[in-house]
Amino acid sequence: MITVHLKPHKEESLLRFHPWVFSGAIRSIQLDKDYPYNQPQEGEVVQVVDSNGTILGVGHYQIGSIAVRMLAFGVDTLPPTFWQERIAAAYQLRQHLSLIRPDNNTYRLIHGEGDGLPGLIVDVYADTAVVQAHSVGMHCSRETIAQAIVENVPQVTKVYYKSDDTLPHKAPISGERVGYLIGEENADFNGDFWAKENGLEFRIDWLRGQKTGFFIDQRDNRALLEHYAQGRDVLNMFCYTGGFSVYALRGGANKVHSVDVSQKAIDLVKSNVEKNFGKTPQHEAFAQEAFAYMANMQDKYDLIVLDPPAFAKHRDAIKNALRGYQRLNARGIQCIRPGGILFTFSCSQAIDKEMFRLAVFSAAAQVGRRVRILHQLHQPADHPINIYHPEGEYLKGLVLQVE
Numbered sequence: 001m002i003t004v005h006l007k008p009h010k011e012e013s014l015l016r017f018h019p020w021v022f023s024g025a026i027r028s029i030q031l032d033k034d035y036p037y038n039q040p041q042e043g044e045v046v047q048v049v050d051s052n053g054t055i056l057g058v059g060h061y062q063i064g065s066i067a068v069r070m071l072a073f074g075v076d077t078l079p080p081t082f083w084q085e086r087i088a089a090a091y092q093l094r095q096h097l098s099l100i101r102p103d104n105n106t107y108r109l110i111h112g113e114g115d116g117l118p119g120l121i122v123d124v125y126a127d128t129a130v131v132q133a134h135s136v137g138m139h140c141s142r143e144t145i146a147q148a149i150v151e152n153v154p155q156v157t158k159v160y161y162k163s164d165d166t167l168p169h170k171a172p173i174s175g176e177r178v179g180y181l182i183g184e185e186n187a188d189f190n191g192d193f194w195a196k197e198n199g200l201e202f203r204i205d206w207l208r209g210q211k212t213g214f215f216i217d218q219r220d221n222r223a224l225l226e227h228y229a230q231g232r233d234v235l236n237m238f239c240y241t242g243g244f245s246v247y248a249l250r251g252g253a254n255k256v257h258s259v260d261v262s263q264k265a266i267d268l269v270k271s272n273v274e275k276n277f278g279k280t281p282q283h284e285a286f287a288q289e290a291f292a293y294m295a296n297m298q299d300k301y302d303l304i305v306l307d308p309p310a311f312a313k314h315r316d317a318i319k320n321a322l323r324g325y326q327r328l329n330a331r332g333i334q335c336i337r338p339g340g341i342l343f344t345f346s347c348s349q350a351i352d353k354e355m356f357r358l359a360v361f362s363a364a365a366q367v368g369r370r371v372r373i374l375h376q377l378h379q380p381a382d383h384p385i386n387i388y389h390p391e392g393e394y395l396k397g398l399v400l401q402v403e
Contacts, residue, residue: 001032001045001046001047001058001076001077002029002030002031002032002035002040002044002046002047002061003029003030003046003047003048003049004021004026004029004030004046004047004048004049004061004067004068005026005027005028005029005030005049005050005051005053006021006025006026006027006048006049006050006051006056007025007026007027007051008051009051010025010026010027010050010051011050011051011054011056014048014056014057014070014073015056016388017073017386017388018388018389019059019069019070019113019116019118019386019388019389020066020068020069020070020118020389021048021059021066021067021068021069021070022065022066022067023064023065023066023067024065025067026067027051029046040061041061042061042062042063042136042137042168042172043060043061043062043135043136043137043139043140044060044061044137044140045058045059045060045061045071045077045078045137046058046059046060046061046068047076047077048068048070055074055075055076056073056074057070057071057072057073057074057075058070058071058072058075058076058077058078059071059072059118059137060118060119060135060136060137060138061137062135062136062137062168063168064168069118069119069135069137070118071116071117071118083141083144083145083148084148084151084152086115086116086117086148087109087110087145087148087149087152087153088148088152089115089116090109090110090115090117091109091152091153093115093382093384094107094108094109094382097381097382099382100155102196103196103198103199104196104197104198104199105124105125105126105155105195105196106123106124106125106126106195106196106197106202106204106214106216106219107123107124107216107382108121108122108123108124108216108217108382108383109122109123109124109129109149109153109382110122111382111383111384111392112134112392113386113389113391113392114383114384114385114386114389114392115384116386117138118135119133119134119135119137119138120132120133120134120135120138120145121134121166121212122145122149123211123212123213123214123216124153124155124156125193125195125204125206125213125214126155126193126195126196127155127156127157127158128156128157128158128159128160128183128193128206129146129149129150129153129156129158129159129160130159130160130162130206130212130213131145131146131149131159131160131161131162131163131181132162132163132166132211132212133161133163133166133167134163134166134167135167135168136167136168136173139163139167139173139175139177142161142163142175142181143181146159146161146181146182147182149182150182150183157182157183158180158182158183158184159180159181159182159183160179160180160181160206161176161177161178161179161180161181162177162178162206162212163177163178164177164178193205193206194275195214197216197219197222197243198219198222198223200246200247200250200276201272201275201276202214202241202243202246202272202275203241203268203271203272203275205268208264209241209268210240214241214243215240215241215243216380216382216383217347217379217380217383217395218243218244218307218345218395219380220377220380221343221345221377221397222243222244222246222247223247224375224377224399225244225247225248225251225303225305225343226247226248226250226251227251228251228303228341228399229247229248229249229250229251229252229253229303230251230252230253231252231253231254232248232253232254232301232302232303232341233253233254233255233300233301233302233303233337234248234253234254234255234256234257234301234303234304234305235256235257235259235297235300235301235303235304235305236248236256236257236258236259236305236307237259237290237293237294237304237305237306237307237308237332238259238260238290238306238307238308238309239258239259239260239265239266239269239285239305240260240262240265240268240269241265241268241269241272242258242265242268242269242270242272242273242285243272244305244307244343245258245269245272245273245283246272246273246276246277248303249273249276249277249280249282249283250276250277253282253303254282255282255283255284256282256283256284257283257284257285257286257301258273258283258284258285258286259285259286259288259290259293260285260287261287261288261289261290262287263287265287266285266286266287269285270283270285273285290308290328291327291328291331294331294332294335295331297335298335299335299337300335301335301336301337301340302336302337302339302340302341303340303341303342303343304332304335304336304340304341304342304343305343305344306328306329306332306342306343306344306345307343307344307345307347308324308328308345308346308347309347310346310347310348310349311324311325311346311348311351312348312349312350312351313348313349313350314350315350317350318350318351318355321348321350321351322351322355322358322359325346325351325356325359325360325363326359326360326362326363326366327363328344328363329342329344329359329360329363329364330363330364330366330367332344332363333363333364333367333369333371333400333402334367334369336402338402338403339401339402339403340401340402341374341399341400341401341402342398342399342400342401342402343377343397343398343399344360344397344398344400345377345395345396345397346395346396346397347394347395347396348394349391349394351396352393352396353376353378353393353396356396356398357396357398360398360400364400369402369403370402370403371400371401371402371403372400372401372403373398373399373400374399374400374401375397375398375399376397376398376399377395377396377397377398377399378393378395378396378397379393379394379395383395
């Protein structure tokens with residue numbers, strides 16, 4: 001076992017169970033005399049000790065500012081049952097949340113630090129689990145993880161691995177980044193797979209779609225929008241799969257317009273609408289850039305959804321991201337009909353909820369309309385936030401009434 005020794009007083013965050021060890025906190029790294037390399041290999045499990053040699057826990061070693069992602073505290077090695085126990089506990093939580101029902105077979109099983117498995121994301125679509133590794137350590141453990149999933153999640157018989165866009169590109173990684181880990185012989189999936197969310201059906205394409213194929217994190221917020229949709233003219237901007245559009249139609253919207261810059265997304269939202277409602281004149285979809293579309297939408301809608309992709313993927317981009325959120329929300333607030341409802345979101349982890357709220361406040365002040373906050377939104381319970389790791393709170397949202 002490789003041992004990472006911390007500098008004096010750098011153990012305090014680990015004693016508070018924060019799951020990251022930063023490279024600047026490390027004093028030295030001790031290798032076993034028989035270790036074949038002159039430094040730890042990325043993805044290996046290492047011990048972490050304080051400056052006095054007291055065991056703090058074990059985690060995955062990696063190259064970069066975050067040097068160790070902690071897997072367990074107060075132990076010097078991972079127990080043999082580690083993966084089984086963590087995944088079983090995560091599944092039990094989703095059962096308690098009543099997410100596994102005949103009308104709902106889509107949920108997040110593992111949410112990184114929130115489930116005590118930093119660097120690992122697992123989404124379940126009916127009988128298939130889609131796994132994404134965000135660290136080399138999780139990549140190295142992918143076969144063990146897949147086996148633990150099928151042994152502890154009764155509905156899952158296939159595990160698909162999709163980490164081509166999430167693993168560090170510069171890391172020397174062996175093994176495939178994409179492909180079935182379990183169940184390939186039974187997989188006839190060709191991109192035409194349907195899963196259920198709250199009784200609605202959505203086409204999930206984990207082979208070619210964004211992330212794991214669907215944005216599960218907006219499930220509760222989509223359900224909330226359904227209650228506001230009755231008789232309204234709805235714009236779903238940055239629609240992707242059209243989740244908000246489908247819920248708005250079920251909620252009785254007068255009309256729904258879905259907009260996304262990607263023609264593939266537009267094709268996907270059309271198929272989702274048709275699957276649930278057939279060919280309906282209430283829905284139209286447009287492949288167009290957001291600000292170009294919004295430049296000519298004066299007074300057309302009384303319910304608008306602004307759910308853009310992350311404007312800031314790292315802290316260096318925060319200033320430009322906040323300007324982007326302000327500009328986007330100013331246009332939405334300016335154009336919505338009096339009494340209209342605006343659902344606005346940020347999924348940028350580097351932007352906290354106070355920054356986002358200030359950007360929206362600045363947008364409202366710039367436009368000069370009266371605005372009230374009706375709801376403050378966040379990610380759902382199957383995307384839990386480790387209380388010792390506030391960085392895990394990435395999805396922020398506001399529901400506004402504009403007079």
